[in-house]
Amino acid sequence: MKFGTKAIHAGQEPDSTTGAIMTPIYQTSTFAQSEPAVHKGYDYSRAGNPTRTALEKNLAALEGGRYCAAFSSGMGAIDAVVKLLKSGDHLIAGNDLYGGTYRIFTKVFEQFGLAFDFIDMSKKENIKKALRRNTRMIWVETPTNPLLRIVDIEEVVKIAKEAKALSVVDNTFATPFLQRPLALGADIVVHSATKYIGGHSDVILGAAITNDESISEKLYFIQKSSGAVPGPFDCFLALRGTKTLHLRMERHCENARKVAEFLAAHPKVQKVNYPGFKFHPNHAVAARQMSDFGGMVSFTLKSDDIEAAKKLTTYTKIFTLAESLGGVESLIEHPASMTHASLPKEVRLQSGLEDTLIRLSVGVEDGDDLVEDLKQAIERV
Ligand SMILES: *Cc1c(COP(=O)(O)O)cnc(C)c1O
Helix, strand or coil: CCHHHHHHHCCCCCCCCCCCCCCCCCCCCECCCCECCECCCCCECCCCCHHHHHHHHHHHHHHCCCEEEEECCHHHHHHHHHCCCCCCCEEEEECCCCHHHHHHHHHHHHHHCCEEEEECCCCHHHHHHHCCCCEEEEEEECCCCCCCCCCCHHHHHHHHHHCCCEEEEECCCCHHHHCCHHHHCCCEEEEECCCCCCCCCCCCCEEEEECCHHHHHHHHHHHHHHCCCCCHHHHHHHHHHHCCHHHHHHHHHHHHHHHHHHHHCCCCEEEEECCCCCCCCCHHHHHHHCCCCCCEEEEEECCCCHHHHHHHHHHCCCCEECCCCCCCCCEEECCCCCCCCCCCHHHHHHCCCCCCCEEEECCCCCHHHHHHHHHHHHHHC
């Protein structure tokens, strides 16, 4: 079955009692039992809920995985995956990681005896150099946020396997429509389904997907024990999102390409980060592991005035100034003071994230209108 068919049908069938085409929202905390511990597969909604099961099956199918555990947020999923480790273990991650991931690693998990190294993962020598005897997990985001660097997933998987470490890919930016890390050998995929999978900026939700039965059992155990589970209505919203994921991603990619090309040709623009450009340093890897280049673009103006960059984010009329990404509507933001403010300034600058950088989440509006909007805003600064 191809992607678009799975997106609409995987894990979902008409409701067995009423024939309802849409998966019902099983808004219940508990389930009747006929005798103690005898039930129809569900006993308590933290452990399992039929609406959540439908979403988990759907997301597993889209990533080409056998198991999926859904969480109440992307951070909930990330928290659960790191809990596969134990005190004394070491994790290697990229140095332009999502700010919240950096924060939970350093501010929450370091306290429990886990050690972290943050490196430029686009060069495999760096990963090999960072390996320690106790390295048990290598964490990849690709494309990275907000610099849109590309990490070669197959290379990381190879290094991780040799080191007997788990490889984890945060696939939020690419989505399974553009990139399927499990097929490239990764052990676990995590998602902030809040972004493209939900797609409509109306739900916070996360997921972890794997093909490995023993990893899945541990994840389900942590899901039930720590309890960061999504409610049935949120699962319903995410499922409504996956039905159009393929359609939305095609338009996100088309519009991002148009916007990136416009920016690259603009005399006031210094640098455009977009993996679809032939001159992007990792374009070849992106072209190999992704089927298209996604909906995110970031750029700097020639002016090194931080205030000018911040002003620009308030001059657009269609692009809304807001954090987050992946919704149908276009968003603009200033990473250094917004999404990436939780990264210490030295870490930020070391990773190449300048204070003048502007990030765009290119939506699915008419692409020409988006270009016109950016054009008038840039002319004003
Ligand atoms: C937003 C995001 C997260 C966190 O997800 P939430 O749903 O906000 O908890 C993790 N990773 C990436 C790449 C993200 O963009």
